[in-house]
Amino acid sequence: MSYEIIYDKQFVKVDNKGTEMYIPMILIGSNNCYTIDYKGRERRVRNWHAWGVNRNVLNSVEDMVGYWANVRARHIADNKAEDRDEWHTQYSDDAFGYWTSIAVGSKHTSKTSYKTLTGIFTTGARKSLTIEQLASENVRVIVKNTYYPSDKQTELGISPYSLVVENDTELLEAIAQCEDRFKGTGIRTTVEFAGMHEEKPKRIRKKYFAPKVRTKVATVVDESYRIKVGSVGFFVKETRTNLRYNMTGKVFTSRATVLRKLKQLQSKNYKCDFEVEVNHTPIEVMV
Numbered sequence: 001m002s003y004e005i006i007y008d009k010q011f012v013k014v015d016n017k018g019t020e021m022y023i024p025m026i027l028i029g030s031n032n033c034y035t036i037d038y039k040g041r042e043r044r045v046r047n048w049h050a051w052g053v054n055r056n057v058l059n060s061v062e063d064m065v066g067y068w069a070n071v072r073a074r075h076i077a078d079n080k081a082e083d084r085d086e087w088h089t090q091y092s093d094d095a096f097g098y099w100t101s102i103a104v105g106s107k108h109t110s111k112t113s114y115k116t117l118t119g120i121f122t123t124g125a126r127k128s129l130t131i132e133q134l135a136s137e138n139v140r141v142i143v144k145n146t147y148y149p150s151d152k153q154t155e156l157g158i159s160p161y162s163l164v165v166e167n168d169t170e171l172l173e174a175i176a177q178c179e180d181r182f183k184g185t186g187i188r189t190t191v192e193f194a195g196m197h198e199e200k201p202k203r204i205r206k207k208y209f210a211p212k213v214r215t216k217v218a219t220v221v222d223e224s225y226r227i228k229v230g231s232v233g234f235f236v237k238e239t240r241t242n243l244r245y246n247m248t249g250k251v252f253t254s255r256a257t258v259l260r261k262l263k264q265l266q267s268k269n270y271k272c273d274f275e276v277e278v279n280h281t282p283i284e285v286m287v
Helices: 061-081 093-100 114-126 131-136 150-156 168-181 200-208 255-266
Strands: 004-009 012-016 019-023 025-030 034-036 042-044 047-050 102-104 140-145 162-165 189-194 218-221 224-229 233-238 243-246 274-279 283-286
Touching: 004 114, 004 200, 012 131, 012 168, 047 189, 061 093, 061 114, 093 102, 093 114, 102 114, 131 140, 140 168, 162 168, 168 189, 224 255, 233 255, 255 274
Parallel strands: 004 102
Antiparallel strands: 004 025, 012 019, 025 047, 034 042, 140 162, 140 189, 218 283, 224 233, 224 274, 233 243
16 A cells, blocks of 8 residues: 655744744655665655645644644544445554554554644644744755646746745745746645755754753652562663663652552563562652
8 A cells, every 4th residue: 555654844934924834844755656875775755845734835733733633533434434344444543644644754554643643743833943044054945836747837828936035024925926826727836945955854953952951959758669570689671672670770769650660560471570669768869
């Protein structure tokens, strides 16, 4: 089955006459289209695409979230209307990508949830950048028309539109000009990036949206906890493949947290017993 894969995102923030709007730029490609990279390796094709919901170039967060809510509602309704047989698949938010033929990153469509897909758009808006910020990273925003062949150009007598914009005012003017030029033709206005190499968005986000570093301080707690792992030691952490423990273990300072972790460990198929050990001697910890 053919489906689209979302690899990355970098939304453009636009001040549209006092209203904050976004151009949802998505790095996306089909799962069955390949190219050869500069090292001679085969890889899937991917390109930056302005994912304008309801065919709009500019979108609010409400527009984008509402769009996917409507898509979800439609699939739920269609699913209920289908005749039930042995091939019927029940709709699930956890497999939203299966119903929309969209995968995010390395996940398959059946593992791409409604929350994951809508999160692309809410997070994209939260970590959006202005045209000027992108320009400072040598990324240009271009307003242009969607593709139409040369014979159609001759038939319509309309030349293609393409303009690099430097700020919101120029962007809004260019969108209006392009829409006016192709009014009534079915040819739409879109946006492209120039200079947005595949690895650049992660570097840009790291620069503009660096995670806040929490400063730990020494605190004395009257009661602490560890999780005893059978008779071999104390719980340290879980990895993807196993359970790690040693003779000192991880110290918990919250009773609720340690009990929650204990319940989680006991629900898995580890071949050992778990037990919370309480230490009533005050200790100093970094929190």
